Amino acid sequence: MSFFKNITNKSWERKGIIGGLKPEGAFDTSPEKVALSFFLVVATVVFSLFTVSYFIRMELPDWQPLTEPAQLWFNTGLLVASSILFQWARTIANSDSPRNIKTAFIGGGVLAILFIVGQLVTWGNLQDAGFYMTSNPANSFYYLLTGVHGIHLLGGLWVWSKSSIRLVSGSEPQEIKLSIELCTLYWHFLLVVWLVLFAILSNT
Amino acid sequence: MAYVPLADRDSEMEMHHPHTWVGKYVWCQDHKVIAIQYGSVAIFTGIVGLVLSLLFRLQLGFPESVSFVDPSFYYQAVTMHGMIMVVYLLTALFLGGFGNYLIPLMCGARDMVFPFMNMLSVWVFLLSVIILMASFFVGGGPTGAGWTLYPPQTSMAGTPGHDMGLVLMLVSLAVFIVAFTMGGLNYVVTVLQYRCRGMTMMRLPLSVWGIFVATILGLFAFPALLVAAVMMLFDTLLGTSFFMPAIIESGQAMDYDGGSPILFQHLFWFFGHPEVYIVALPAFGLVSDVLSCHARKNIFGYRMMVWAIIAIGGLSFIVWAHHMYVSGMNPYFGFFFATTTLIIAVPTALKVYNWVLTLWEGDIRMNVPMYFAIGFIFTFIHGGLTGLFLGNVVIDLPLSDTYFVVAHFHMVMGVSPVLVVFAAIYHWYPKMSGRMYHEGIAKLHFWLTFLGTYAIYLPMHYLGFLGVPRRYYALGTTDFIPQSAQDLNAAITVAALIVGVSQLLFFFNIIWSLRFGEKAGPNPWGAASLEWQTPETPPVHGNWGDSLPTVYRWAYDYSVPGAHEDFIPQNTPESEEPTVQEEHFNPDQDDSLANV
Numbered sequence: 001m002s003f004f005k006n007i008t009n010k011s012w013e014r015k016g017i018i019g020g021l022k023p024e025g026a027f028d029t030s031p032e033k034v035a036l037s038f039f040l041v042v043a044t045v046v047f048s049l050f051t052v053s054y055f056i057r058m059e060l061p062d063w064q065p066l067t068e069p070a071q072l073w074f075n076t077g078l079l080v081a082s083s084i085l086f087q088w089a090r091t092i093a094n095s096d097s098p099r100n101i102k103t104a105f106i107g108g109g110v111l112a113i114l115f116i117v118g119q120l121v122t123w124g125n126l127q128d129a130g131f132y133m134t135s136n137p138a139n140s141f142y143y144l145l146t147g148v149h150g151i152h153l154l155g156g157l158w159v160w161s162k163s164s165i166r167l168v169s170g171s172e173p174q175e176i177k178l179s180i181e182l183c184t185l186y187w188h189f190l191l192v193v194w195l196v197l198f199a200i201l202s203n204t
Numbered sequence: 205m206a207y208v209p210l211a212d213r214d215s216e217m218e219m220h221h222p223h224t225w226v227g228k229y230v231w232c233q234d235h236k237v238i239a240i241q242y243g244s245v246a247i248f249t250g251i252v253g254l255v256l257s258l259l260f261r262l263q264l265g266f267p268e269s270v271s272f273v274d275p276s277f278y279y280q281a282v283t284m285h286g287m288i289m290v291v292y293l294l295t296a297l298f299l300g301g302f303g304n305y306l307i308p309l310m311c312g313a314r315d316m317v318f319p320f321m322n323m324l325s326v327w328v329f330l331l332s333v334i335i336l337m338a339s340f341f342v343g344g345g346p347t348g349a350g351w352t353l354y355p356p357q358t359s360m361a362g363t364p365g366h367d368m369g370l371v372l373m374l375v376s377l378a379v380f381i382v383a384f385t386m387g388g389l390n391y392v393v394t395v396l397q398y399r400c401r402g403m404t405m406m407r408l409p410l411s412v413w414g415i416f417v418a419t420i421l422g423l424f425a426f427p428a429l430l431v432a433a434v435m436m437l438f439d440t441l442l443g444t445s446f447f448m449p450a451i452i453e454s455g456q457a458m459d460y461d462g463g464s465p466i467l468f469q470h471l472f473w474f475f476g477h478p479e480v481y482i483v484a485l486p487a488f489g490l491v492s493d494v495l496s497c498h499a500r501k502n503i504f505g506y507r508m509m510v511w512a513i514i515a516i517g518g519l520s521f522i523v524w525a526h527h528m529y530v531s532g533m534n535p536y537f538g539f540f541f542a543t544t545t546l547i548i549a550v551p552t553a554l555k556v557y558n559w560v561l562t563l564w565e566g567d568i569r570m571n572v573p574m575y576f577a578i579g580f581i582f583t584f585i586h587g588g589l590t591g592l593f594l595g596n597v598v599i600d601l602p603l604s605d606t607y608f609v610v611a612h613f614h615m616v617m618g619v620s621p622v623l624v625v626f627a628a629i630y631h632w633y634p635k636m637s638g639r640m641y642h643e644g645i646a647k648l649h650f651w652l653t654f655l656g657t658y659a660i661y662l663p664m665h666y667l668g669f670l671g672v673p674r675r676y677y678a679l680g681t682t683d684f685i686p687q688s689a690q691d692l693n694a695a696i697t698v699a700a701l702i703v704g705v706s707q708l709l710f711f712f713n714i715i716w717s718l719r720f721g722e723k724a725g726p727n728p729w730g731a732a733s734l735e736w737q738t739p740e741t742p743p744v745h746g747n748w749g750d751s752l753p754t755v756y757r758w759a760y761d762y763s764v765p766g767a768h769e770d771f772i773p774q775n776t777p778e779s780e781e782p783t784v785q786e787e788h789f790n791p792d793q794d795d796s797l798a799n800v
Contacts, residue, residue, distance in 0.1 A: 007510055011406040011758040012502065015778045018407075023399035031317045031397045035389045038423065042385060045427040049474075053431065053467055057446065062462030133442055137462065140444040144435070 036182050040189050043152060047193050050148065051200060054141050058204060066138040068202045069125055075118035076198060082111035083191045086184040093180045098173040105167060105180060108187065109160040112153055119146050138204075145197050149190065156186045222745075233319035234745045235304045240636075241326045242300030246293050249333050253288035256281040258704045265697025267678045275677040276364035279348030282675070284336075286351030287373070290479060291380060292333060294621055298486035299384070299422065300329060302628060303391050303415045305636070309735035310412045312400025312753045312775075314746050316390045325390070328383035332376045339365065339372035347373045350675070352472060355447040355465045359440055361454060370440055374433040381426045381433075391419045400734075402755035406510065407774070409733045409759040410503060413510050414489020417517040418482045424521070425478035432471035439463065469531055473524035480617050481520040485513055487624035488555055491577050493759075494627045495559055497731045498574040499566030500770050502760035504558045512551035519548040529600045538597045545595035549588065556585055567763060567770070571729070572646040576627035579654045580620050587616025590665065605675070608668025611661045619657045626653070626710070633714070634728045638741045639721030641713045649709040656703035663692045732771045733759040 006025045018024055027034050057063065085108035092101045123143065133143050163179040173180070222228045229237060260281045263273040273281070304322070308315055316322045339346040348364035349357060357363050358370055365373075395408070395416045408416075435446040439460070447468040448460035488509075496503040503509060525533065525541040559581055568574065590612040594600045603609060626649075634640055671684055679685050679693070727736040739749040753775040761772040 006405050007514070008507070009404060009406040011404065011506065012760070015757050017402040017754060017756060018404050019402065023397075023401065024404040026397050026399065031393050034397055035318070035393045038389055038392055039385075042423050042427060045424050046431060049428055049431040049471065053435065053446070053471065056467050056470075057464060060462050060464060062445075133438075134444050134459075137445055140438065140446065144438065148434075 030178060032178060032182060033185075036185060040186070043189070043193075046148070047197070050141075050145060051197075054145070054200065054204075057137050057141070060137075062136070063138055064136045065204060066131060066136070066142055066201075068142070068198075069122045071118065071122050071125070072198060072202070075115050075122070076194065078111050078115040078118060079191055079194055082108045082115060083184075083187045084108075085111060086180075086187045089180050090184040093173045093177045101173045102167060105160075105183075106164050108183075109157060109164060112157060112160075112187070116150055116153060116157075119150055122146075142201060145201065149194055149197060152193075153190055156183065156190065159183060159186075231323065233315070233323045235308050235316050235319070235322060236636075236743065236745075238322055238326050239301050239304035242304055242329065243297055243302075245326070245330050245333055246296035246301060249288050249336075250293035250297070252337070253285045253293060254704055254707070256285040256288075258701060260285070261697045261700045263677065264679075265694040276345070276348060278677045279350070280346045280364050280369070283348050283351055284346050288336070289618065290351065290483070291377070292336065294483040294617075294625075295384070295422070295479070296329060297625060298483060298621070299391065299415060299419055300326065300387055302411070302486060302490060303419065304387070305632070306411055306735060307391055307394050307415060308398070309738065309743065309747060310409050310733060310759075311395060311398060312403050312734050312748070312755060313394060313398040314748060314752070317393045317398055318390050321386050322390050325383050325387035328379060328386065332379035332383060335372055335376040335379060339369045339376075342368040342372065344369050352469075352476070353436070354472075355436065355439070355463070355468050356449060356451050356460075358436070359448060360451070360458075367440070371437065374437045374440070377433050378430055378437075381430045384422060384426055388419045388423045391415065392423070400752045400755060403734075403774075406507070407755060407758045409489070410492040410506070410509055410513070411486070411489040413513050414485040414487070414492075417513050418485040421478045421485070421517050421520060422482045425475045425482065428471050428475035432468055432475070435471075436468065466528075466531060469528050470524070473527045474521075476527060477524040478517075478520045481516055483617055483621050485517065487580070487621040488513065490628045490631075491580050491624045492555075492559065492562075493733065494573045494577045494624075494631050495562050496760055496762065497631070497729050497733075498569045498571050498577070499563050500569065500730075500762045501562055501566040502758075502762055504561040504564075505554075506758070506760065508554060509558055512554050515551040516548060519544060519551070523548055526595055526600070529597050530604045542595055542597050546592065549592060549595075552588060556581065556588070569729075571630075572641075572643060572650065573627045573631035573729075575647065575650040575654075576623045576630065579650065580623040580627065583615050583623060583654075583657070584620040587612055587614075587620060591616060602671075603668055605673050606668040606670075607664040607672050607674050610674050611664035611668060614657075614661050614664075619661065623654070626650070629714070631729070632735075633717075634724030634741075635735060635738075636742055637718055637721070638724055639717050640724040640728065641717040641721055645709050645713045649706060649713065652706035652709070653703060656699050656706065659699035660696050660703065663696055667692060730769070730771045732761050732773050734774050737773050737775050 003025070022028070085104050089101055089104035089108060092098065092104060123146070126139070126142070131139050131142075133140050159179065160183050163176045163183065166176055167173070222232060232238065232241075259270060259273055260278050262270050263278055304316070307313075336346075344367055345365045347353070347358065347366065347369040349366070349370065353370075353373070359366050395412060399405075399408070435444075438444045439446055439448050443459055445460045445463040447465055448458070448463040449465060450461045451458050492503050492509060523541060523544045525537065526545045529538055529541075563578075590608070594603060594609065594612055630641065630646060667689055670686075670689055672679065672689055679690065724741070726738070726741040729736070734753060734755065735743075737753065738747055754777075755774045756777050757772065757774055759774055761767075761774075763770045764772055
């Protein structure tokens, strides 16, 4: 591990320039990607703590499990497709020919919007069926977890929309390559988070 | 995207040099201006917290002397004082203030990695402060639930500010966390990616290490507070029962059922304990640099100091439940947390030994920052030792609700970090302003603050042993609280008033010296670290003039044997190292050594 090697350096003994132009110990990637990686860790902590709270609260006697709507399977499909399109866009951006980049990148985002719409529809259906937020902690957690996931996705869509506008208004894919890559990473992360949340919600 | 080394990018780095006053001081992306904005907002909020504490101290020392300090206001003042000091003053000042100012300068960067996000961070922080202050003006006033906001009492009618006050507090915290995350990502990525050529991690001054690790702690700990705040907001506004149990309020069953108050406590302290170190680690770092510089000696055991910072950071996540011994828990659970709590004392004690050993046989210059730094060693040892008492379950149980705990945490995370704040401001003030402050006033400020805080908190330990309970609006007359304890309380209040008023000396000094202070020159202390080597003082936008510095050595080359001066700046190449031999050393003629 280079980190452990780094922090055992006897810096008072080593004089002169160490390392090349890149500072020793820096990640070999863009600062934006490092920042996003840290943010993903922070978001993981947020979701983990919500999940832990879910399990602790579940043990208490008033908990009545909620039967998750079957529509969630459809929504999950949308999010998976969205992630696949983003991955496709990333592959195109790394290749020489920019064909289909708009379809892939913009299509991915549109599917994500549809996912959010689908989630809102499940909320509406649950409300109509009498599963209100306050009627049971299981319901509260359903709205809370899906809501927090949705807000993270909306944040991603904000970045996506800025890049999409640039793409439509004629920017070369090379110019927004970094943005495409970061969006893809973020989308995959949110897909994994959703799959975990979905698994927990439907098995409890 | 392939990585473009920083030094190669230097020429293309866009520097938006502002031309208008608003662009320069308001919507500014320069890390140094942002640092001062962060610091000013934090200190302003801190003054509010200080005044609140003086008001409730008046009530404690001289009951009912101030007409508007009724029980409700008392609890509101105590709550706001706690939250303001911990989060809005210390966290914001150390990370947003000193972090912003020092990280790019000490790493040899032109600015933070994401200057726009950095600017956004300070404005969102200001928004969170405005929301917090707004709670003083809503119906019911600010929340009086105690800074820990434990449910269910936070939301019960008997607690002042249980509706709008609480909501504004929770929203303000959530907004603060957003601001902190934006700033925090900046600090971490800047330290990792934007160091200048030759600046390895182990050549960074300990200030940067402390702020860096504290920021990582913050990024991982604040989410727990966010999660707790969001769920509590749902409980308050939407009527869910995440934390609120079935409970009867004034004879009426409330609309809640089955929630878990203990869950809130776990989430709160999972944030709350690392928070102690979010405040302490930057203080550890800053004080190390101040001690080393003014003792003209390299910091003792640099690697150990770095390892200790990392170890404390890691351990701080597994000690949280020592705040919850009285909440009731499985005895093995308590045993575990008591053990980890005592283990964390090992790296902390190591740091204290190393500070003392740094002073040992040093060429100590009793400059003002040194007074505060040495004062910090006293107060920190003092607060740390009482922590060893409270870390044990059996000792904590009887003492937990007494003034002993108040004395402990004020010594360890109130007075100690604040002394470092003063040490650091006095130390870096010449760099920030280009001028020197008035030394006499600064020393008077030190003695009043240092002795005054002892006069406040030392008697509180004794009150705690007597069993005087904390959190009480008035003690009344009981058998176990003798008249002497009441008199002591009055004395504490007098000392608190003196300390509070004496801070005016500090503000006067800082503002007066901006204009009338002596010109300080670029490096008045003869410091070796990079921030003192900027081409201009105070450093201008972009920090380093035409080209970035290159670093050849660590930040602590003080009193190197054979060297011409008693410090060698980090950016001095080995070949240019002026040695005594080269200049035909003659001790009788060498003025620079005559003072040594």
